[in-house]
Every structure is written in C-alpha cells, then in structure tokens.
Amino acid sequence: MSCSSCLFSELMDHLMVELSKNESTSMTRTYIQCIGAISRQAGHRVGEHLENIIPLVVKYCNVDDDELREYCFQAFESFVRRCPKEMSVHIPAMIGLCLKYITYDPNYNYDQDEDNEDAMETEKGDEEEDQDSEEEYTDDDDMSWKVRRASTKCLDAIISTRHEMLQEFYKTVSPALIIRFKEREENVKADIFHAYVSLLKQTKPVQSWLQNADELEQGDMPLVMLQNQVPSIVKALHKQLKEKSMKTRQGCFNLLTELASVLPGGLSEHIPALVPGIIYSLTDKSSTSNMKIDALTFLHVILCNHPPEVFHPHVKTLLPPTVACISDPFYKITSEALLVTQQLIEVIRPLGKPCSFDAKPYVKDLFSNTLKRLKAADIDQEVKERAIACTGQIICNLGDNLGADLNPTLQIFLERLKNEITRLTTVKTLTLIASSPLKIDLRPILGEAVPILASFLRKNQRALKLSTLAALDILIKNYSDSLKPMMIESVLKELPSLIGESDMHVSQMAITFLTSLAKVYPSSVSKIGGSILIELFNLVHSPLLQGGALNAILDFFQALVISKTPNMGYMELLKQLTGTIYSSAQSGGPVLLHKQAYYSVAKCVAALTSACPKDASSVVNQFVQEVKNPKSSDSVRLLALLSLGEIGRTMNLGAHKELKVVILEAFSSPSEEVKSAASYALGNISVGNLSDYLPFILKEISGQPKRQYLLLHSLKEVISSSSADSLKPYIQDIWALLFKNCECVEEGTRNVVAECLGKLTLIDPSHLLPRLKKQLTSGSAYARSTVVTAVKFTISDHPQAIDPLLKSCIGDFLRTLEDPDLNVRRVALVMFNCAAHNKPSLIRDLLETVLPQLYKETKVRKELIREV
Numbered sequence: 001m002s003c004s005s006c007l008f009s010e011l012m013d014h015l016m017v018e019l020s021k022n023e024s025t026s027m028t029r030t031y032i033q034c035i036g037a038i039s040r041q042a043g044h045r046v047g048e049h050l051e052n053i054i055p056l057v058v059k060y061c062n063v064d065d066d067e068l069r070e071y072c073f074q075a076f077e078s079f080v081r082r083c084p085k086e087m088s089v090h091i092p093a094m095i096g097l098c099l100k101y102i103t104y105d106p107n108y109n110y111d112q113d114e115d116n117e118d119a120m121e122t123e124k125g126d127e128e129e130d131q132d133s134e135e136e137y138t139d140d141d142d143m144s145w146k147v148r149r150a151s152t153k154c155l156d157a158i159i160s161t162r163h164e165m166l167q168e169f170y171k172t173v174s175p176a177l178i179i180r181f182k183e184r185e186e187n188v189k190a191d192i193f194h195a196y197v198s199l200l201k202q203t204k205p206v207q208s209w210l211q212n213a214d215e216l217e218q219g220d221m222p223l224v225m226l227q228n229q230v231p232s233i234v235k236a237l238h239k240q241l242k243e244k245s246m247k248t249r250q251g252c253f254n255l256l257t258e259l260a261s262v263l264p265g266g267l268s269e270h271i272p273a274l275v276p277g278i279i280y281s282l283t284d285k286s287s288t289s290n291m292k293i294d295a296l297t298f299l300h301v302i303l304c305n306h307p308p309e310v311f312h313p314h315v316k317t318l319l320p321p322t323v324a325c326i327s328d329p330f331y332k333i334t335s336e337a338l339l340v341t342q343q344l345i346e347v348i349r350p351l352g353k354p355c356s357f358d359a360k361p362y363v364k365d366l367f368s369n370t371l372k373r374l375k376a377a378d379i380d381q382e383v384k385e386r387a388i389a390c391t392g393q394i395i396c397n398l399g400d401n402l403g404a405d406l407n408p409t410l411q412i413f414l415e416r417l418k419n420e421i422t423r424l425t426t427v428k429t430l431t432l433i434a435s436s437p438l439k440i441d442l443r444p445i446l447g448e449a450v451p452i453l454a455s456f457l458r459k460n461q462r463a464l465k466l467s468t469l470a471a472l473d474i475l476i477k478n479y480s481d482s483l484k485p486m487m488i489e490s491v492l493k494e495l496p497s498l499i500g501e502s503d504m505h506v507s508q509m510a511i512t513f514l515t516s517l518a519k520v521y522p523s524s525v526s527k528i529g530g531s532i533l534i535e536l537f538n539l540v541h542s543p544l545l546q547g548g549a550l551n552a553i554l555d556f557f558q559a560l561v562i563s564k565t566p567n568m569g570y571m572e573l574l575k576q577l578t579g580t581i582y583s584s585a586q587s588g589g590p591v592l593l594h595k596q597a598y599y600s601v602a603k604c605v606a607a608l609t610s611a612c613p614k615d616a617s618s619v620v621n622q623f624v625q626e627v628k629n630p631k632s633s634d635s636v637r638l639l640a641l642l643s644l645g646e647i648g649r650t651m652n653l654g655a656h657k658e659l660k661v662v663i664l665e666a667f668s669s670p671s672e673e674v675k676s677a678a679s680y681a682l683g684n685i686s687v688g689n690l691s692d693y694l695p696f697i698l699k700e701i702s703g704q705p706k707r708q709y710l711l712l713h714s715l716k717e718v719i720s721s722s723s724a725d726s727l728k729p730y731i732q733d734i735w736a737l738l739f740k741n742c743e744c745v746e747e748g749t750r751n752v753v754a755e756c757l758g759k760l761t762l763i764d765p766s767h768l769l770p771r772l773k774k775q776l777t778s779g780s781a782y783a784r785s786t787v788v789t790a791v792k793f794t795i796s797d798h799p800q801a802i803d804p805l806l807k808s809c810i811g812d813f814l815r816t817l818e819d820p821d822l823n824v825r826r827v828a829l830v831m832f833n834c835a836a837h838n839k840p841s842l843i844r845d846l847l848e849t850v851l852p853q854l855y856k857e858t859k860v861r862k863e864l865i866r867e868v
Helices: 005-021 025-061 066-082 084-101 111-115 124-137 144-161 163-182 186-206 213-217 222-237 246-262 268-283 289-305 308-326 331-348 360-375 381-401 403-418 423-434 443-456 462-478 485-492 504-520 522-527 530-540 547-562 570-587 595-611 613-628 634-650 659-666 672-688 690-703 705-721 724-740 747-763 765-777 781-792 803-818 822-838 844-856
Strands: none
Touching: 005 025, 025 066, 025 084, 066 084, 066 144, 084 144, 084 163, 144 163, 144 186, 163 186, 163 222, 186 222, 186 246, 222 246, 222 268, 246 268, 246 289, 268 289, 268 308, 289 308, 289 331, 308 331, 308 360, 331 360, 331 381, 360 381, 360 403, 381 403, 381 423, 403 423, 403 443, 423 443, 423 462, 443 462, 443 485, 462 504, 485 522, 504 522, 504 530, 504 547, 530 547, 530 570, 530 595, 547 570, 547 595, 570 595, 570 613, 570 634, 595 613, 595 634, 613 634, 613 659, 634 659, 634 672, 659 672, 659 690, 672 690, 672 705, 690 705, 690 724, 705 724, 705 747, 724 747, 724 765, 747 765, 747 781, 765 781, 765 803, 781 803, 781 822, 803 822, 803 844, 822 844
C-alpha cells in the first residue's frame, strides 16, 4: 500500500476500534478479513500495530463461529509470513492455537478408526464400510473443516519461516501432525501433508558439518527425533497408500519421498509395509498418470537411498509392475519406469561387493522390455536417453547372463553413437560398460567406435568432449590389448587442440588420457607427437595452470619418463621444460614468463626427479651452482631455488652440505622474487629433512633479525606442508619462538607469526587453543592483534577437529571488538568476517552480543579521517 504513515495508522486504529466493539459476528468477520488483506499487501507496516491486533484476534478464535475462526487463522498466517520479527513473541501462542484447532472436528468421532489402527492390513470390504460411515457423518452445513484447513496452513507458515524452532517443532508439532494424517476431509489432509513436507524440507540443511559434533550426539537433534518418529509416520500412512482417493495417495507418496531424501536409510525397516502400496498404485487400473509417476518417483528415491539387501525379498513383486510401466503409452511414465529399472538392476546385482541374491531369473524380463524401448526410433528424447542408460546398466551389471543377445545390443549402441541426438548419452553408457568389473567383451564394436569417439573431440560441444575423453581413458585402461595402433593414432591426432589454457578441465582430461596411455600402452608413447608436447610445455608456462590440471601434467611427465621412450628421457624432458628460461638468460633478453610459471616448471622438475632418483644428485648440484654463480640471471636463480624446494619436499637433501649457506646468501639478493623463492625453498627442503633443517631455521630466526621475515615464511611452509606427527616433537620450541616475535612492530612480520600460530594450533588444538586464549590478557596490543589474527587462520570452510573447541571459546576472542586499541578491533572484525563467511555455526549463537559492537564500528569518526 502507498498511503502515508499517518493515514495508515489512522486506518489501523479505526479497524481496531470497530473490531473491539463486536457489534455483530458478520461485521467482526469483515474487519478481521480486512486486517488480513492489509497485512498481505502492506506487509511489515502492520507490524507496529500487532501488539494491539493479536489479543483481539485470539479472543475471536474462541467465539463459536467456524467462519470467524477461519478468518482469524488466515490473518495469523499473513502476520507470520509478513511480520516475522514482531510475531516472534506470539509464535508459541500461535502454535498452541493451531494445534488445538487442527483437531477441531465436532461432528465426527475418530475413536473407532483408532481402535483399528494396529492392524497393518485392512480388508477391502472394511475400507468400503469405513467410507460409507464417513458419508453418514458428512454434513453439508459442517464448516469445521475450514477451521482445520486454515489452522493447518497457519502452522505450515510457522514451520516454513521459523527454522530456529526446529527442535521444538519435532517435540510438539510433528507428533500432532502425524496423528492428523487420519483427517477425513481430503482437502484438509492434503494441507496437513504439505505442512509435514515443509517440516521435512526445513530439516534438510541440518544434515551438514555446520552442525556441532556435540549437538549431533544429543537425543533432541531434529534428525534423531525424526528417525524416532518414522514408525509412527509409516503406521499412519501405509494403509492410506491403498485408499481409492488419488489425492490422498499422491500426498502420501510426496511426503514419503521427502522423508526418504531427508533421512537416507531411515525407511529400511518399513519397506515391507510400503511395498504393497507402491504395487497397488502401479497396477490399479484407475490410477492416473500422475499417480503412477509419483509412485515410481518414490520407489526410485528409496532404491537410491537404502541398502540393496532390504529390497531383495521384494524384487519378485516389485519388478513385474515396474517393468510393465516401461511399455506404458505415456512417455513420462515410461521415462520414470526406466529410471527405476536402472536402479533396480543395481539392487539385484550390486557390483563391487558380495551379494547372495540370484538375479538370473529376472534378466530376461528386464532385458526384453528395455530392449524394445532401445530399438524404438520414434519415441521421446528423454525416453531414448533413459533406454540407452538402462540397457547399459543391464550390460554393466548383468552382461555375463546375456549370452548371444550381447553382440546385437552393442551394435545398436554403435548406431546410437552415430546419431547426433543420442551420442552423448551413448558415450556415457559405453564408459559405464567399459568400467564394469565383468570385463564385457567390447571387441566387436571397438574398431568402429574408437574412430567415432576420436571425431567427437573435434565437435564444438564441451560436454561431449569431456565424456568422450572419460570413455577413451577407461577404454585404454581396461581394453588396451584390444586397441590397435591405428585406433590410438586417430585419437592422438585430435589431442593437441584440446590442450591449452582456454579450458583447463578439458586439458586435464586429455592429459589424464595420455598418462593412462603411457602407463598401459608404453609402445604408443613414441607416437605422442611433438605438437602434443609443445602444447603441454606451453600450458606449463601458463599463469593459469594450477590444481587438477597441474597434477595431471605431473603424473604424465612421471609416466612418460618411466616409459623409457627414446628422446623422452629425463635429461631431454628437463631441457625442454627449462629451455625457455635458460635460452632467454643466455641471450640477455627478458624472460617473458609469469611468476606462477616458475612454480609450475619447478613442480614438473621435481616430479621428473622423483621418478628418476639416480639423476637427482647431479641435478641438485647443478641448481646449487646456478644459485651460487654471481653471473646467473634472476630468472635462472628463481627457477633453481624453486626447483630445489620442490625436490627437497619429497627427497632428503641432507647430503648437500652447502645448501643451507647457499640459500641464506640468496636472502641477501637485491631481487625480491629471488628472496621469496629462497624462503620458499628453505621451508620445503626442511619438510623433507625436518631433524636437520627445522632446528636450523629456529636458530636463524632468533639470531638473524634482519632475515626474520623471510625465515618466518620458511617456517610457515614447514608448518603448512609437514605431517602433524612429524611436527609434534618441535611444537613447544616453535610456539615459544613465535610468541617471542608476536609483538614485532612490523605488521607484515606479525601477520606471518599469526599464520604460523594458527596453523600450529590446528595440529594440537586441545592444548594449544587454551594457550592462545590465555594470551588475550597480554598487556601488549600488538600481541593481542597477533593472537586474534591467528584465530582467523584456524577457521576454514570444511570440518576440522578444532571446530567444537573453537565454538566454545570464540566468544572470548570476539570480545576484542571492544578492545581500546583500534588495530585490535580491526583484526577482530576481519576474524569475525572470516567466521561469518566460512563457518557461520561458530558465531551464530553470539550474534546478539556481537552485532551491537559491529554496528558501533560503522559510525563515522572524524578523528580517524585523514586528508591527503
């Protein structure tokens, strides 16, 4: 609404005055409807008047007028959704009212139904009798169902908007809703199901590491409480799965589908009670298409989320109706049935683990029905794709039972591979079949299929390229003896264009294929042309290379050098890797390489060296001489230092005695990049030889104040890259040294000390975190800022052992937001921001106390403004 605040207040005051008069029930109904409508349109503007409105509307809920009660609950629903903050204090009272009126049914007695609830199966005749009795109780003038529906919708609104009350909902609301699943009015029952589905959806986010480990162990956790209520839910629903009402059955399936998604494995004990209802909906002639789709969707979800063994007793009854749905004329049912069938195949013969279930009797029925759909040319695209995937799953899991049918089916796949519409799905399916532990014989189609797959690498369709590379990789691993040189050459011809920085993922997949080729088909390595290697070396020099693509290159170089292919030995590859840097240095021209490229080249040098340890000593000596040589350019020194660091990380370089002196001398280089590389090298060499180098670094930090910053960076590398067990003997010495330097005037040095402290704390949090907390009482502002910054480095976006300990004491660290020192408050805000973005569960309970401090810091202070 767009009226002024004054006019709006006048309107609300007038409505409340008129409402409180209660001159007639019809007028009261109109006023409540009017307030509800204003709330829906004006939203938060009604909030400031709620303190006066709520008591009046609650009072009218108790008036014996069903229509008036309905309007009251509709108004409450609007208040809950549109004025969440102002409604907070009224929510408990609202829940109480809703729970009271969802059972409000004065014209019907449920006692007789409750007496029969213990029976797990009800005879058909009894069901008809119950329905007759319902008709006897139905009264055209009965409006109580509207009250129940409105109160249910209001409850739904509360559940959907009050995630913080989840545990309370499972204590009070969930049992009440489960009892009301017996509701006689179909529309009301649908809303009750919807409200419970909302509750289940609210429960989903709780299944994450954001939840504290301590809380997960408590019995009142929502998931644990839900698990305890599953028997009641199944008991209330399983008979309704056989009711004639489609709407009721669909509501049951939707609720159970959501339950199976929220609580994987939670229905294992109740499968026998649910299977008859599924079969009934699939076989009942009166079932609508949507009914069958909902039943199949639920079946698919429980098959995916439960162990295969629980379904084995029911395969005989589940399989025929599911397979029959594959032949349904409606494509959506066919599509869903194929998806379920694919999952059923994995249930009756799970691969990779022992299974006593005999799948042979079902193979013929499964295969023949799926094959019909695979052969059909005029069917829907989704059905085509799922028929291909389902047939592929049959071959993958049951291929050893197909006999003479296997070859013709593979020929059909070959045809589908040539079809532009189905080729992507077929490639994925061939990947699945090729990875089967049954070692399916693919020789009849490989001769024709591999060149087709190679041609896909030229297509301008990224998903197709990626899937094709995955398929070729698994084929080379599992069928190398069936692949002829011509087939491999057809693939190699297409690879150079795929390797480049424009698409790192495609490059990674292409290099992974080359690695597999070098490992299982070494004779083909000589065919890897110069063009492929040129693209690889260009990629190594790219500033974008990192992560998976870099690791793939490292694996490839190791596989290449181990294959002992002529002209691709250790020294040849080393020269090609480093040639650009050395040739530029010799010619005196600038090296046009990004800093990141030096790190990538160094990692490749280390990967080659670890694969050829015999050559390591001479190469290390060469790098040492290059660092020592005053005539070496900065780029050569940079590469030599980084390579020494990468080699030293995995190999003990203790035999090279002059290494320490050479690296320390590099700390005096006029080039900042060389200094940084020397620091990085010293830290990484220490990782490979802790007993010799770590005490040396600690001694140098104490004795060389001018080099302290670089040495601390070396120490940071040691802490970051070493295993916890290897570092534990040195923790006390490192800790003491770091605290000696935590009051350094240089902010850069303090930041490195803080990072070291934070990462060291992660190694032994139970002992070191309390010691870190103790330092908060330090008189020095520099020390406090270092400690708070250290806490920032203990927070990451994935679960860690420190999380529960940190949650219990992070409030103490956040109190530094009130510190008198401006810099301490600044780093406290940075730490708070880090927690909010990476692990909000740490600070969620402290927001009431922390946010006022945060808002306080947003005020503009003139004394902090500097004019330049």
